[in-house]
Amino acid sequence: MSRLPFLGIAVVPLLRPPGPRPAFQLPVACGETWRLSTYPGHDDYDVDLFPTTGEAWGRPVLASADGTVTVAGINGSLGGRTPQDPDGPRGRGGGYWVKIDHGGKWETQYLHLLEAPSVTAGQRVARGDQIGRVGSTGNSGAPHLHYEQRRGWSKVEAHFDGVPSGITSDDREYTVRRTSANCGP
Numbered sequence: 366m367s368r369l370p371f372l373g374i375a376v377v378p379l380l381r382p383p384g385p386r387p388a389f390q391l392p393v394a395c396g397e398t399w400r401l402s403t404y405p406g407h408d409d410y411d412v413d414l415f416p417t418t419g420e421a422w423g424r425p426v427l428a429s430a431d432g433t434v435t436v437a438g439i440n441g442s443l444g445g446r447t448p449q450d451p452d453g454p455r456g457r458g459g460g461y462w463v464k465i466d467h468g469g470k471w472e473t474q475y476l477h478l479l480e481a482p483s484v485t486a487g488q489r490v491a492r493g494d495q496i497g498r499v500g501s502t503g504n505s506g507a508p509h510l511h512y513e514q515r516r517g518w519s520k521v522e523a524h525f526d527g528v529p530s531g532i533t534s535d536d537r538e539y540t541v542r543r544t545s546a547n548c549g550p
């Protein structure tokens with residue numbers, strides 16, 4: 366029996382190139398304006414989000430696009446930074462976090478959530494579904510949402526509503542304001 370049919374099934378999916386970028390939206394409520402920023406030592410393509418009005422603590426974190434939750438748990442250690450004790454002990458890593466698989470080898474990640482995510486691994490989510498709330502768990506200086514878009518195994522420049530964020534490098538501080546179009550089904 367030829368091995369070729371086996372190779373055809375097992376190898377080709379691994380070599381398949383990533384699919385087209387999903388129509389990602391900002392992971393925050395429709396109509397809200399947030400500051401997207403990075404700083405030296407962050408990491409290339411990493412985006413930190415801070416609201417331009419009101420408290421960051423507890424703000425809803427929404428799925429950027431339809432997908433399946435692949436991780437909903439703790440990365441590193443939580444530390445002790447809470448709304449009641451914002452300067453409490455700093456944790457390590459991402460703290461409470463969520464990873465969503467959007468298909469076509471595209472993923473998004475959401476870090477430093479306030480409490481255990483409101484979704485579980487294996488759960489299907491639609492764009493705009495709430496997955497958690499903004500906090501400061503893990504290695505976080507102040508309440509914010511750390512956010513990444515990945516293609517394959519690599520981070521890429523985050524796009525929102527079809528527009529590149531402009532955050533490609535952590536060589537210097539950079540900030541841009543964007544208004545969420547993560548609105549309705």
Ligand SMILES: [Zn+2]
Binds near residue numbers: 412413510511512
């Ligand atoms: Zn960050």
